[in-house]
Amino acid sequence: MSADREAVIEVEGLRNVFGRQVVHDGVDLRVFRGEVLGVIGGSGAGKSVMMRAILGLKRPDGGRIRMFGADTTHLEAEQRKPFERRFGLLFQDGALFSSLTVAENVKVPLNEYYDLPDDLQDELALLKIRLAGLPADAAHKYPSQLSGGMRKRAGLARALALDPEILFLDEPTSGLDPIGAAAFDDLIRTLTDALGLTVFLVTHDMDSLYNLCDRVAVLADGKVIVADTVDVVERHPHPWIRGCFQGPRGRGAALQQARTAPQPQGSH
Amino acid sequence: MAAAMPNPGPPDLAVEAGGSHLRLSGPWTLPRLDALLPRTAAARVAPGPVVVDAAALSALDTAGALLLLRTLRASGQPFEAHRIEGLREADAALLRLVATRLEPERPAREPHFAFREMLARIGGAVWRFIAQGREFLGFVGLTMATLAQVLVGRRRLRWTSTVFHMEQVGLDAVPIVALLTFLVGAVVAFVGATALRDFGAEVFTVELVSISFLREFGVLLTAILLAGRSGSAFTAQIGSMKSREELDAIQALGLDAIELLLIPRLIALLVMLPLLAFIAMLMGILGGGIVGVLALDITPGMFVSRLHEMTDISHFWVGMSKAPVFAFLIAAVGCLEGFKVEGSAESVGRHTTASVVQSIFLVIVFDAVFAMFFMELDI
Incomplete structure (x- = not known):
């Protein structure tokens, strides 16, 4: 079914080595337009490293990375710019600029790439803040005045500033309480559906896998072991996957999913 | 999927029927916004419900949606009162989301009282x-x-x-x-x-x-x-x-x-x-x-x-x-x-x-x- 879909990110034979430790040894992965792809793997399996390699924050030691059909493996910073404005990035703790208000944070990429009138910029920034599920009065607050969950939403607002086609999320629900995490998953789902986003989601959260992801890629032993729908992945025989999905947390999330599936998800 | 024809030309806005009919065309997206801004600024929208013809719209993102909603604001009507025609389902979902999240009015910035703020800062520093x-x-x-x-x-x-x-x-x-x-x-x-x-x-x-x-x-x-x-x-x-x-x-x-x-x-x-x-x-x-x-x-x-x-x-x-x-x-x-x-x-x-x-x-x-x-x- 995936043959006719456009792959916006293609990773082929990606290799990453730190000193003598081989993190990735031949990672192959394709991300298709419009899907939410969850990437899971044990701590130290190289999920974040893979994301950084795709984003160009780390130069891979081997293999190729293609974005929107163009090879971006060895691009210089300047040549990368046209690609950068097509993806948005949410770091683990938001990575907001602490000396700027939330609205100013959202306006940083807008100012960098486009020359818009001030009032439109203000309103666009406010719209992104509201899209990220924050109240309007959060716009003039500084990151230190926000809770962890709100900082993530503010980071999401900044990631959405340029209307990206691909959204990279690095463990967006880590550090949130279960209710906040579920609300964040809902928010990502709503935005993905309405804005037609492609989402590359690095996560540890089993609930997110079941509730949010169209496909799940499992990173272990330096490779992507399987990349398919969660129903297929959870039946995979690899020991790490069995430990993950058959363990108490995986079973709980699956059970939860089965219980809530018939009812519509609570939205807000 | 009414009219998903590709339109490589610039984005445009035509105002017809004395401002109660808008015809959108081209890509209404952030990178093309500078071409669109003078058109929306010049548009005079009549009060009352407006018919928006989006059949020739080739792409829409949140910035474009914001611009459309800003233009419609002059009609003095809520978003639901307008009729949007020919919009692709994906774009319609986006427009609806933006409309629900958009603040009706831009919140007024807190007024600045420079002298008072200076006094407060001095007092704060002494304290x-x-x-x-x-x-x-x-x-x-x-x-x-x-x-x-x-x-x-x-x-x-x-x-x-x-x-x-x-x-x-x-x-x-x-x-x-x-x-x-x-x-x-x-x-x-x-x-x-x-x-x-x-x-x-x-x-x-x-x-x-x-x-x-x-x-x-x-x-x-x-x-x-x-x-x-x-x-x-x-x-x-x-x-x-x-x-x-x-x-x-x-x-x-x-x-x-x-x-x-x-x-x-x-x-x-x-x-x-x-x-x-x-x-x-x-x-x-x-x-x-x-x-x-x-x-x-x-x-x-x-x-x-x-x-x-x-x-x-x-x-x-x-x-x-x-x-x-x-x-x-x-x-x-x-x-x-x-x-x-x-x-x-x-x-x-x-x-x-x-x-x-x-x-x-x-x-x-x-x-x-x-x-x-x-x-x-x-x-």
């Missing part, structure tokens, strides 16, 4: 200064009490930690203290001799260098160097422990952070600052002496004998008496600022800066107080 002073005094009291308990043996002195800090604070600082005071001594001698030469009193350069270094510069330069070198290090060490919740762990384990962290650093400074000040005095006089020998025709023998005859030993004791006070100030400020760090790495940086500024400030203020005190005593 903070007073609060800081009180906090510091409280901390000094706590430190004194703990130190006394350690000295009478009711609390343990951490020897390993104390010796470690002595090495870091004292031994490792010897080269820089020696070099800098040597250079300052040479400069003082040179500048002094240039001025004294006009009066034929070049030989008084010896007293100039020896008295100024024994009384003031030796200990003052050492204290300022240690404030920058060790005071900041204390703040950064304790601050990063605080931000990693190590201080809470210390407390939860039933230990005392003052005893564990502050007392070893304080004792290390109390011991090492006088020793470093002594080295500083020697090196300053040596620097002055070398300038005297090389540039001023004062032989080493003459320099030493004049130093011996004309410079009273009391100058040395005046200088040395200040060393423990400066050591206490630097250690107390450095550690207090470390304890005041909150959470973030940024806070560690802020408090480290504050620690250096405050300890240098206090050292110089106390030096001035000492100078007046000894002047009144005629020492």
